[in-house]
Amino acid sequence: AVxxxxxxxxxxxxxxxxxxxxxxxxxxxxxxxxxxxxxxxxDESETGRANGPDWIRTAFHDIMATHNSxxxxxxxxxxxxxxEEQSRPENAGTGFQNTLDVFIAxxxxxxxxxxxxxxxxxxxxxxxxxxxxxxxxxxxDAAEPNAPGVPEPQGDLNAHIASFKKQGFTQTEMIxxxxxxHSFGGVEHKPxxxxxxxxxxxxxxxxxQHFDTTFDFFDNKVATEYIAGTSQNPLLVGANxxxxxxxxxxxSDGNKTMASFADSSELFASTCASLFARMLDTVPKxxxxxxxxxxxxxxxxxVQIVLGTNGKLQLSGVVRLFNVTVDxxxxxxxxxxxxxxxxxxxxxxxxxxxxxxxxxxxxSPFYAFNQSQDVNHAGVIELDPAQGLEKMxxxxxxxxxxxxxxxxxxxxxxxFSETSCITTVGAAATExxxxxxxxxxxxxxxxxxxxLTPTRVFLEQEIKDSINRTVVKETDVERPAQxxxxxxxxxxxxxxxxxxxxxxTIGAEINGGKFSTVDTHSLKELTACTxxxxxxxxxxxxxx
Ligand code: HEM
Numbered sequence: 401a402v403x404x405x406x407x408x409x410x411x412x413x414x415x416x417x418x419x420x421x422x423x424x425x426x427x428x429x430x431x432x433x434x435x436x437x438x439x440x441x442x443d444e445s446e447t448g449r450a451n452g453p454d455w456i457r458t459a460f461h462d463i464m465a466t467h468n469s470x471x472x473x474x475x476x477x478x479x480x481x482x483x484e485e486q487s488r489p490e491n492a493g494t495g496f497q498n499t500l501d502v503f504i505a506x507x508x509x510x511x512x513x514x515x516x517x518x519x520x521x522x523x524x525x526x527x528x529x530x531x532x533x534x535x536x537x538x539x540x541d542a543a544e545p546n547a548p549g550v551p552e553p554q555g556d557l558n559a560h561i562a563s564f565k566k567q568g569f570t571q572t573e574m575i576x577x578x579x580x581x582h583s584f585g586g587v588e589h590k591p592x593x594x595x596x597x598x599x600x601x602x603x604x605x606x607x608x609q610h611f612d613t614t615f616d617f618f619d620n621k622v623a624t625e626y627i628a629g630t631s632q633n634p635l636l637v638g639a640n641x642x643x644x645x646x647x648x649x650x651x652s653d654g655n656k657t658m659a660s661f662a663d664s665s666e667l668f669a670s671t672c673a674s675l676f677a678r679m680l681d682t683v684p685k686x687x688x689x690x691x692x693x694x695x696x697x698x699x700x701x702x703v704q705i706v707l708g709t710n711g712k713l714q715l716s717g718v719v720r721l722f723n724v725t726v727d728x729x730x731x732x733x734x735x736x737x738x739x740x741x742x743x744x745x746x747x748x749x750x751x752x753x754x755x756x757x758x759x760x761x762x763x764s765p766f767y768a769f770n771q772s773q774d775v776n777h778a779g780v781i782e783l784d785p786a787q788g789l790e791k792m793x794x795x796x797x798x799x800x801x802x803x804x805x806x807x808x809x810x811x812x813x814x815x816f817s818e819t820s821c822i823t824t825v826g827a828a829a830t831e832x833x834x835x836x837x838x839x840x841x842x843x844x845x846x847x848x849x850x851x852l853t854p855t856r857v858f859l860e861q862e863i864k865d866s867i868n869r870t871v872v873k874e875t876d877v878e879r880p881a882q883x884x885x886x887x888x889x890x891x892x893x894x895x896x897x898x899x900x901x902x903x904x905t906i907g908a909e910i911n912g913g914k915f916s917t918v919d920t921h922s923l924k925e926l927t928a929c930t931x932x933x934x935x936x937x938x939x940x941x942x943x944x
Contacts, residue, residue: 401691405699405808408916410690412510413537416519418695418722418762419755420527427523430502431455432759434528434616438498448604450616451502452524453585454495459521460581461491462514463682466546469568472685477542478513481868490550492591509862509870514539518680524584527759530618531673536681536689541869553595553635553643557652560645567682573675575657578649580672583622586610587634595643596634609634611646620668623661626650695722695762698794698801700808704919707785707817707847711887714780714818718752718766719794726754726765733767734795738807739787746795747781785887788812788849811915813852814908817845817886817893820921821929839923841899846877846906847891855909857894860916861902874907898923 403410420428430438431452438451458480466474479485481500503516511519515537522533551563564574589596589607599607611633612621625631635646650658661668681689703717719733733749752768770779783789791807793800802808822842846857857877865871875896883892898904901924906917 402694402696404803404806405696409510410537410693411701412508413515414693414696415701416506416511417522417535417693418757419764420523420757421755427506428527431524431527438502446606448606448608449588452528452616454499455520455524456581456584458496458499459517459680461496461550462517463679464550464567466549467567467682469566474546475683476514476518476539476680477684478517479542479546481513482545485545488548490548490552493588504868507870509872512539512541514541521676521680525618525676528617531669532758533673534677534692536691537693538687538689539683540687543867553645555645557648560649571652572657575649575653576671576675577679578646579622579658579661580675582611582633582646583618584615586615594640595638620661620665623658623668626658627655627662697722698796700792702918703810704917705810705812705815706919707815707887707891709818711785713783713785713788713812715769715783715789716780717769719749720755720764720766721796722764723762724765726763727751732797735769736793736795737783737789738791738793740790741787743787745783785890788890813849813910814854814857814906814915815847816906816917816919816921817847819893820845820926822923822926823929839901839926841897842923842926843895844898844921846894847886848894850890850892852910858907859896859904860907861904
């Protein structure tokens with residue numbers, strides 16, 4: 401389903417899923433090319449493994465390990481991040497930590513590690529030749545390790561049937577899931593020396609024996625090579641039959657399922673798409689997942705409104721047009737800004753950059769609200785603060801896009817004011833006189849629309865809690881006794897002392913709803929409140 405913008409959590413998940421390699425995200429660069437393997441360093445002498453297979457196996461082990469469909473416990477909840485879980489024999493190998501090291505950097509208050517593990521599987525499969533997979537969001541990171549239970553290669557067929565049944569999958573679905581997963585990767589010598597010997601193969605210096613001949617790519621070769629009898633899958637033709645779990649599983653219905661996969665690459669792809677989606681939706685029973693996250697055809701993002709030192713509102717942002725020709729010279733894109741009094745300002749937007757998904761099968765241009773091509777030095781649209789902005793609409797090739805009449809609502813009630821400044825500087829980082837002194841204290845000015853009575857205004861800081869979950873720490877901004885007018889009286893300034901160089905967004909509770917700005921602010925980006933003060937301080941110090 402396509403949600404209505406803005407919805408910060410869904411907006412963030414949608415971007416993480418559909419803008420995988422825009423210049424800001426870069427998530428899919430870890431599976432591009434599909435042979436890419438990071439392993440915590442850049443050692444190209446390590447061949448045979450790839451990030452994509454690690455990502456897929458991580459999802460499987462996090463979910464299937466631990467879910468119990470009878471009591472609704474366990475599932476995709478990032479419990480694999482706990483050392484206790486990773487140290488279990490059923491989780492042998494370095495693939496889980498490698499994967500999590502990449503993913504943790506992408507977690508935010510809106511995108512949990514568990515959601516990223518799901519998005520990681522989707523990205524690895526879709527970007528490396530696989531089918532489109534329905535993705536839902538809203539997974540919650542577990543507070544503690546889950547119970548063990550990942551199927552191991554030495555398990556017998558009945559044990560494997562029982563364990564997939566416990567997770568909610570039939571025997572036929574088990575065959576499908578194992579074949580879909582084992583379209584990627586292989587078994588590595590180091591964690592499984594009894595299954596795979598040292599290979600002395602320059603193309604697999606890590607001694608990984610692959611499940612099929614296209615180990616970094618999704619296709620039905622895992623089935624065609626099995627049916628043809630040419631498979632080198634180490635869980636199928638391994639010297640020790642005890643650990644040939646794929647052999648027992650694939651043959652368990654008289655090869656019916658595997659033969660159907662070998663016959664039809666389309667059937668294999670569509671079966672894998674639905675089984676992977678169901679596997680990712682296996683979550684603890686108290687977690688409520690969103691609808692399938694479909695792309696918004698027209699989607700604003702990075703929408704920032706601040707009150708400038710000149711007293712004008714400064715608007716910046718971009719709008720993404722999903723999956724259309726990136727550089728269509730005939731396309732016209734206009735931003736319509738509707739003010740509180742119903743007046744409309746029109747601005748022509750320019751092509752800024754593009755994002756892609758599904759390994760480039762989807763490409764989406766972004767148009768900036770300004771004339772700049774450089775997202776880091778974006779210009780702004782200046783607006784009269786008395787008029788303000790209520791909502792945006794877009795006119796694309798003469799057609800107005802307004803989410804079925806509701807428009808794209810924006811919040812200009814509580815915004816950062818660029819009168820914020822540094823009050824105290826500390827010693828320079830080094831003795832070098834050229835170094836700028838470090839700001840140690842300053843004030844953030846927050847402009848609150850006159851007449852609006854927010855229940856609370858606060859600074860928000862994203863921090864990691866003791867078990868690596870992203871949480872938002874809130875610091876209340878006191879309502880001023882004597883409001884200082886700004887923006888020609890359209891706003892009043894609330895100020896707060898800040899004594900660190902952390903990055904903050906502004907939050908507010910207005911009419912029962914909670915709102916956060918997208919723009920982040922830190923003392924580091926501000927200038928001195930009284931410019932001469934710093935120079936005086938500097939002279940005194942160098943003169944001493
Ligand atoms: C009875 C069920 C299964 C058993 C016993 C099993 C066993 C194994 C073993 C022993 C490895 C080698 C790991 C390594 O060397 O690091 C492996 C790799 C892998 N498994 Fe499975 N597996 C099963 C089911 C699945 C399922 C259902 C999926 C996904 C849906 C999956 C995805 C993968 C992937 C992608 C790899 C390659 C990892 C890499 O190359 O980094 N497996 N499996």
